[in-house]
Amino acid sequence: MRLSQDHYLDDDVVHLAKWFLGKILVSNIDGQICSGIIIETEAYAGITDKASHAYGDRKSTRTDPMYLMGGHAYIYLIYGMYSLFNIVTGPAGEPHAVLIRALWPLEGIKTMERRRGIKTLNKLCDGPGKLSKALGIHYSLSGESLLGDRIWLEDRGIEPETGSISIGPRINIDYAEEDASQPYRFLYKHQPIT
DNA sequence: TATAAGATTTACT
């Protein structure tokens, strides 16, 4: 059920971003298990992608986790208040990452409601900053292994049907010039279970 | 040391 190391090592990060749709993201923080179906992702393709923090092979304390081998978390703080969660992919030394933009909540909904301060199910995890807060993911966890016992992914047999996936340009990266229009964003048009 | 900007969210006009 839990995704093993080799699932993260494909060096085609765009393909992986699409493949992660329908998988389950699980966190075990402060003794609380929370999870959701991944319904929106974006690919950030290594040192040649102007939208990526690793563009131009820019190594730093912040981007170091992206250079680890696939199967680690890259989490950073944006706008001073939101932690954004990425899955590091590809072999060590290749800073590919997949940003998780939205989930459909499954387990630990009460905990997520408390952390978010709202009780609207479909707004709990519908943005990258929101889902991190709901799952208790903090940027201090950057570099954490996804094969450990804090954050991991599972395959529960959900396969998005052909036609249920939308592809488009990434969001809020106007600074990335021509790379801002690359079709690296994937959306799984999941029918919410009520 | 100082400054600018950001892979966002929220509230308000």
Place this chain on the structure above:
DNA sequence: GTAAATCTTATAT
């Protein structure tokens, strides 16, 4: 539709 909140990181003195 626009703007404020808020702070780390990158880049430049």
